Amino acid sequence: MLLTLDLHDPRPLHEQVAEAIRRAVAEGSYAPGDRLPPARDMAAALGVNAxxxxxxxxELRDEGVLEFRRGRGVSILSRxxxxxxxxxxxxxxxxxxxQYGYRHDDVIELIRELS
Incomplete structure (x- = not known):
């Protein structure tokens, strides 16, 4: 699993980690039943606290994405x-x-221009 965090992102790190895992699962890098690496290993790779x-x-367990099993670690429950x-x-x-001074309406207009 190759996860990255954006240190300039104002969101808390745990939210960024959850989003990165959620995205990896949604993109198919992990399928239901697959096990995730241990939290310590992920923390070391990301340079954050375990x-x-x-x-x-x-957070992902509470959303129903992950399942915790004693002695078996964390596995993907669903996409x-x-x-x-x-x-x-x-x-x-x-x-x-x-952060760049755009309003929500400006972003919507940009999306319309690009589609």
């Missing part, structure tokens, strides 16, 4: 709803646009 990764994993993946990306886009 508790940050664990918080993201718990996330595609709409929720798109909504997460749009929230990130809108937050970044606001």
């Amino acid at each position: 508790n940050t990764v664990l918080r993201a994993l718990r 996330p709803d595609p709409r929720s993946v798109i909504e997460e990306k749009l929230r990130a886009l809108l937050a970044e646009a606001v």
